Amino acid sequence: MASRPTVTDRNPHPVPSGSVPRTAALLSALVMGLGQMYNRQWWKGLSFLIIEIAFLVVFFDFLNMGLWGIVTLGTEPFLDHSIMLLAQGIIALILIVFGLGVYGLNIRDAYRIGKIRARGEKPPTIGETRRMVTDRGYPYFLVMPGLILLVFTVIFPILFMVALAFTNYDLYHSPPARLVDWVGFSNFINMFQSELWRNSFVSVFSWTIVWTLVSTTVQFALGLFLAVLINQKRVRFKKFFRTVLILPWAVPSFVSILVFSGLFDGHFGPINQMLGMLGLSGIPWMTEPLWTRIALLLIQFWLGFPFSMALCTGVLQSISSDLYQAAEVDGATAWQKFRNITLPLVLYATAPVLITQYAFNFNNINVIYLFNQGKPAVPGQSAGGTDILISWVYKLTFEVHKFNYAAAVTIIMSLFVMGVSLYQFRKTRAFKEEDLIQ
Amino acid sequence: MKWRIWGSIAMIFLLTVGVLAGCGPQRDADPDKKEAGKEEKPEQLVIWENKEARHLKHTERMAEKYEEKTGIQVKVVGVDILKQQEKLTLDGPNNKGADVVTWPHDRIGEAAIKGLIQPIDVEEDRIHAYNKSALRAMQYDGKLYGLPRNTESIALIYNKDRMKEPPKTFEELIRFAEENTDPAKEKYGFLYEGENFYHDFFVFHAFGGYVFKDEGGRMNTEDIGLNNEGSIQAMETIGSWYKDQLIPRGLKADTVNGLFKEGKVAAVLNGPWAVKDYEDAGIDVGVSPIPPINGKDPKTFIGVKGLYVSAYTRNEYWATDLVRFLTGKEALQDRFKTTGEIPSRTDLLEHPIVKDDEQVNGFAEQAASGVPMPNVPEMSQVWDPMADAVSFVAKGEQTPKEALDGAVKQIKEKLQTQKQ
Numbered sequence: 001m002a003s004r005p006t007v008t009d010r011n012p013h014p015v016p017s018g019s020v021p022r023t024a025a026l027l028s029a030l031v032m033g034l035g036q037m038y039n040r041q042w043w044k045g046l047s048f049l050i051i052e053i054a055f056l057v058v059f060f061d062f063l064n065m066g067l068w069g070i071v072t073l074g075t076e077p078f079l080d081h082s083i084m085l086l087a088q089g090i091i092a093l094i095l096i097v098f099g100l101g102v103y104g105l106n107i108r109d110a111y112r113i114g115k116i117r118a119r120g121e122k123p124p125t126i127g128e129t130r131r132m133v134t135d136r137g138y139p140y141f142l143v144m145p146g147l148i149l150l151v152f153t154v155i156f157p158i159l160f161m162v163a164l165a166f167t168n169y170d171l172y173h174s175p176p177a178r179l180v181d182w183v184g185f186s187n188f189i190n191m192f193q194s195e196l197w198r199n200s201f202v203s204v205f206s207w208t209i210v211w212t213l214v215s216t217t218v219q220f221a222l223g224l225f226l227a228v229l230i231n232q233k234r235v236r237f238k239k240f241f242r243t244v245l246i247l248p249w250a251v252p253s254f255v256s257i258l259v260f261s262g263l264f265d266g267h268f269g270p271i272n273q274m275l276g277m278l279g280l281s282g283i284p285w286m287t288e289p290l291w292t293r294i295a296l297l298l299i300q301f302w303l304g305f306p307f308s309m310a311l312c313t314g315v316l317q318s319i320s321s322d323l324y325q326a327a328e329v330d331g332a333t334a335w336q337k338f339r340n341i342t343l344p345l346v347l348y349a350t351a352p353v354l355i356t357q358y359a360f361n362f363n364n365i366n367v368i369y370l371f372n373q374g375k376p377a378v379p380g381q382s383a384g385g386t387d388i389l390i391s392w393v394y395k396l397t398f399e400v401h402k403f404n405y406a407a408a409v410t411i412i413m414s415l416f417v418m419g420v421s422l423y424q425f426r427k428t429r430a431f432k433e434e435d436l437i438q
Numbered sequence: 439m440k441w442r443i444w445g446s447i448a449m450i451f452l453l454t455v456g457v458l459a460g461c462g463p464q465r466d467a468d469p470d471k472k473e474a475g476k477e478e479k480p481e482q483l484v485i486w487e488n489k490e491a492r493h494l495k496h497t498e499r500m501a502e503k504y505e506e507k508t509g510i511q512v513k514v515v516g517v518d519i520l521k522q523q524e525k526l527t528l529d530g531p532n533n534k535g536a537d538v539v540t541w542p543h544d545r546i547g548e549a550a551i552k553g554l555i556q557p558i559d560v561e562e563d564r565i566h567a568y569n570k571s572a573l574r575a576m577q578y579d580g581k582l583y584g585l586p587r588n589t590e591s592i593a594l595i596y597n598k599d600r601m602k603e604p605p606k607t608f609e610e611l612i613r614f615a616e617e618n619t620d621p622a623k624e625k626y627g628f629l630y631e632g633e634n635f636y637h638d639f640f641v642f643h644a645f646g647g648y649v650f651k652d653e654g655g656r657m658n659t660e661d662i663g664l665n666n667e668g669s670i671q672a673m674e675t676i677g678s679w680y681k682d683q684l685i686p687r688g689l690k691a692d693t694v695n696g697l698f699k700e701g702k703v704a705a706v707l708n709g710p711w712a713v714k715d716y717e718d719a720g721i722d723v724g725v726s727p728i729p730p731i732n733g734k735d736p737k738t739f740i741g742v743k744g745l746y747v748s749a750y751t752r753n754e755y756w757a758t759d760l761v762r763f764l765t766g767k768e769a770l771q772d773r774f775k776t777t778g779e780i781p782s783r784t785d786l787l788e789h790p791i792v793k794d795d796e797q798v799n800g801f802a803e804q805a806a807s808g809v810p811m812p813n814v815p816e817m818s819q820v821w822d823p824m825a826d827a828v829s830f831v832a833k834g835e836q837t838p839k840e841a842l843d844g845a846v847k848q849i850k851e852k853l854q855t856q857k858q
Contacts, residue, residue: 065463078553078749081531171815172857176531176749177553190858196851267621267686268693287688287833376688377826379836379844382852399818400856401548 021114028110032103035110039117043126048106055099059092066092073167074179082180083169090159094151164407171401187408200383200392207293208388212362215300220354222301223308224346228338230309231316242313249306257370260299261286264371287376289385296386300367304357308350315349316342351428358424359417365390389413480753482511483760485538485745486525489516496776500769507763510756519743526554530750537757538764540587543575543742547814550578555746557581558758567767572782575742575810580655584746585765586782587773591740591805592637592709594729598722600704608731611705615684618704624697628684630707631691632676633832635824636811637707640728640736643809645672649820650812659816662849664824665842673831673838675732680832687832710780710801725800740808742782780805819852 020039028035033048070089074080113123124132165187167173169180191197230241248256263269264285272282285295319342327337347354365388368374374387374395383392390413397406487497494516501512515536517525522539529535539555549555560582565573572586594604594611600618605611615627631637642648646668651661663669679685695712697703699719707728716723728736745761747754763769770781774791780802786792792802811817827845830836836844 068463078531084531170856171548171551174552175527177551194851194855194858196848196855262692265690265693266688268624268696284688287829375829377822377829379826379830379841382848395822396855399822400852401815401818402855402858 020118021111024110024114025107028107032106035107036113039110039113039123041113041123041126041129044109044129051102055102059095059099062088063092063095066090070163073181074175077179078176080179081175082167083175086163086167086180087160090156090163094156094159161407161410164404165411167404169403170405183404187404188412191405191408196382196396200381200387203378203381204383204387204389204392207386208362211293211297211364211388212358215297215304215364216354216358216361218297219301219304220308220350220357222305223310224312226305227309227312227316228342231313245309246306248302249310253303253366254370256303257299257367260295261371264295286372289376289378292372292376292386296367296371299371300361300364303367304361308357311350311353312346315346318349319345352425355421355424355428359421362388362417363390363413364388365394369394477755479508479510480756482513483538483753483757484513484515484536485760485764486515486517486522486536486540488519488540492777496773497764499772499776500764503768504760504763508756508759510760512760523549523552523554526748526750527552530554530748533750535748535750537748537751537753538745538760539748540743540745543584543586543744544811544813544817546576546578546583546744546746547817549746550581550583551815553749555583556749556754557583558585558747558761560585560758560762564762567783567785568765569782569784569787569806571740571806571808571810572742572744574655575740575813576744577655578813584744585761586742586744587765587770588743588779589740589782589805589808590709590711590742590780591738591801591808592707592728593738593801593804594705594726595698595708595712595716596705596724596726597698597701597703598724599701601724604705604724604726605729608729608736611729612679612684614704615679616682619684621683621686624702626684626697626703628705629689629694629697629703630685631689631694632679632685633687633689633825633828634691635821635828636739638672638676638824638828639809640738641676641731642669642672643737644732644734645669645675647672650814650816657812657814657816659814659853662846664820664849665839665846669842670838673827673842676828677831677838681834685832687829710778710798713797723797725797727800727804735807736804737807737809738804739811740805742810743779816853816856819849819856823848823852 024035024038026035027038028048031049032052033045033050036042036045036048039045066085066088069080069085070092072085073082074085116123166182166184167180168183168187172178173180226245229235230238230245235241263271266272266282266284266286269285271285275282283291285291323341324337327341332340368386368388368391372384372386374384374391376385378385382396387395389409393406393409393413397403397409485497485501487493494514497514501514504510504512517536519541522536522541523545526535526539541549546555565582568586569589572589573582575589576582576584576586596604601614605614611628618627619625639649642664646663647666648663650657650659651663652658680687694703694706694708695715698706699716699721701721713723713725728738730736745764747757747761751757765783767783767785770783770786771789771791773779774781774786778798780792780798781787784806787802787806792798812820823845827836827841830841830844831838
């Protein structure tokens with residue numbers, strides 16, 4: 001038990017004791033603002049109370065419906081739209097989290113002020129509080145709209161997708177005539193037991209890995225090579241070359257891929273016609289899996305190198321020429337300078353971007369799908385010869401109307417990509433500790 | 439101390455969720471479903487028409503006529519024909535949907551399963567006014583879900599400068615192709631997009647193949663006839679065209695169109711949608727039904743655009759009446775004049791406006807005898823495996839039997855996954 005303060009204390013409310021913070025916090029936990037009122041902060045208490053009442057009055061029906069909806073996903077076909085209810089439920093949960101945030105803040109505040117009072121000091125007046133809020137809370141206040149937008153445009157869709165993976169949402173369980181139900185993990189289990197998926201998974205997965213590694217590595221190497229080349233002192237018309245080499249990046253890839261698909265056509269495409277003029281037989285670009293894969297890789301090199309080049313050029317220009325001069329004094333060859341100065345510094349600076357490039361190509365559905373729809377077909381499997389995981393899953397789920405499987409596969413793939421990226425990022429951090437750059 | 443507070447907060451939260459989840463919406467015993475007095479005239483009906491100027495023009499004109507006739511105002515809203523289903527799913531429950539909607543018939547099955555449209559009642563004698571194939575397209579699971587407006591089919595489109603008369607039989611067409619094809623000079627007698635089952639179906643049908651067994655208006659999706667004796671024969675026939683290098687493998691629709699517009703092909707298979715493009719390229723275009731193959735009239739896959747009554751309508755009776763009016767003789771004749779689409783009514787198919795136009799009649803005759811693409815959602819699993827099967831045979835990777843057995847196996851696996 002703390003001792004009572006002396007009577008001469010200027011505090012007109014001689015309550016303080018050790019249990020004040022606890023009592024205040026508990027009161028605030030019971031009804032928002034009650035603890036503040038107990039702390040004699042009438043205005044603050046009142047505002048918290050109003051916030052609570054307003055929240056409950058405005059959102060009660062919505063929360064009621066949403067929570068009921070997300071648990072049951074509807075009980076009557078035609079009247080209840082399971083997918084709408086699911087969305088509403090998720091929004092309700094987000095609102096509740098927001099509400100709980102304010103609620104927690106309110107309890108913490110009551111406890112903190114209680115402590116101040118227990119120490120026998122005067123709690124801040126309404127004016128002081130306001131000043132504190134405007135001073136310290138201003139940045140939060142400014143960030144708030146952005147945060148709310150972020151929650152609803154990024155977090156909400158992700159939660160929605162994750163939720164779908166645990167339902168039976170497909171053609172035969174589609175509102176309004178049917179209801180959707182929660183099914184737990186059975187999608188993940190059924191999916192891998194299905195004949196259709198098993199027979200193609202290994203071949204698709206291995207091609208996806210090859211595709212990701214080769215396309216990203218080569219496009220980066222090519223970009224680096226060209227950047228180094230252009231950065232040489234002896235090269236003239238630097239700006240011209242740089243502009244020309246950036247062009248593939250400037251044209252929307254959507255357009256260039258479609259144009260490539262025409263260029264590579266086996267019978268009527270200009271590429272084969274040119275080969276024919278040289279007396280070579282045409283290459284079955286679109287009909288043989290191996291050649292289609294080669295064509296795709298070539299296209300991706302072409303599409304991807306300008307970005308790497310731009311990136312590397314930036315890094316190269318920031319490397320101090322002292323390093324090279326010192327190396328020259330030591331009698332280093334051009335290769336040694338590249339190997340020991342340029343490459344480590346460029347890789348150090350671009351590693352994070354390089355990792356995102358790997359992740360991007362792992363999911364690069366555009367080029368695969370627009371070029372040849374993942375074809376040519378391969379006997380005995382549901383995936384085409386050039387299908388990567390994402391394009392194959394896209395085809396299967398939308399043809400088969402299995403939205404739940406689509407969600408489940410997306411989760412698995414994101415976990416995979418996130419895992420690999422995370423591992424890589426951590427490795428680069430280890431790299432950083434070698435203290436290459438001050 | 440702290441964890442106890444947070445523990446109690448969590449408890450309160452869980453209890454609230456539990457209590458609220460138990461509550462849910464308050465519902466009366468009988469929600470406001472359709473009332474008994476259904477013949478009572480509504481003030482207004484809403485119809486979603488394809489968002490294209492010609493289509494809207496026709497429907498708006500007919501809407502005025504309908505108002506004169508019945509006093510019911512018809513509001514015509516333009517919604518892309520392929521987006522109506524999705525829109526109805528969202529707008530229907532909020533009473534913002536339409537009473538009458540339209541989309542290609544092969545999406546009827548999906549809509550019926552989702553409960554977006556409802557079966558309609560039409561008198562027996564009225565039904566006979568429609569072309570049989572088109573009417574069959576409107577049936578799903580033995581029930582009639584709408585009335586047909588227009589039927590589309592592919593037919594033989596030929597370059598009159600390169601082919602004087604359409605051949606009498608398909609075998610004759612192939613002989614013509616053999617004499618007039620020289621890939622080295624980019625000259626072709628006959629081309630079509632063979633690696634697309636939509637274009638191949640008539641061959642399968644002529645030899646006795648079928649997709650799903652049609653059991654009196656109901657598709658038996660367990661019974662797939664794409665690797666039976668007839669289908670294998672059909673595949674052998676198609677394969678021989680590739681083997682004899684009449685048709686290059688990997689041929690795409692764009693390439694067929696391009697070559698035809700350059701005058702390098704004498705005849706192609708394509709639909710009415712391609713004709714204008716061909717004529718604009720300066721080709722003297724002729725259209726005729728596909729000549730008999732294997733001694734039988736070829737039956738192509740047809741696509742039918744129909745009108746359906748939304749399941750959300752409050753005026754079932756009058757919505758059906760509007761569907762009847764818009765698929766009547768007067769309306770479809772006007773539609774033909776405005777949009778050039780081939781009507782699905784027998785009286786109009788025999789009418790001089792159709793009969794006397796050589797091009798239109800070519801497509802119309804083909805369409806009248808066609809087989810509707812199955813409108814069950816299971817059909818979407820058929821296209822790719824069948825197209826791939828033709829590719830394998832064209833490349834010589836597999837025999838027709840191997841390719842078809844493989845395709846059917848894959849279709850079955852896909853169907854199993856779909857229904858899992």
